[in-house]
Amino acid sequence: MTTFNHELAAADLAAIDAEWPLIAAELDVLDAEITMLYAEDRGGPSPLDWRRLRRAEAGVTRAAAELAARTDPRRAA
Numbered sequence: 001m002t003t004f005n006h007e008l009a010a011a012d013l014a015a016i017d018a019e020w021p022l023i024a025a026e027l028d029v030l031d032a033e034i035t036m037l038y039a040e041d042r043g044g045p046s047p048l049d050w051r052r053l054r055r056a057e058a059g060v061t062r063a064a065a066e067l068a069a070r071t072d073p074r075r076a077a
Contacts, residue, residue, distance in 0.1 A: 025063040028056040
């Protein structure tokens with residue numbers, strides 16, 4: 001029988017920590033999309049709903065660019 005260690009290694013935790021801003025930004029997009037879906041019950045998304053979605057999407061783009069810049073091996077000197 002094989003046993004598995006369910007604890008995360010320090011490197012795994014560091015990777016999650018490094019990616020957390022992107023994860024959080026993606027959760028913001030998901031939340032904004034859910035709000036847009038529920039907006040159908042009140043006559044459709046408001047301009048504020050659309051703005052919130054655009055800002056969340058821009059946040060994902062920013063977080064992804066920052067993560068890529070930090071992990072780009074060509075930038076390591």
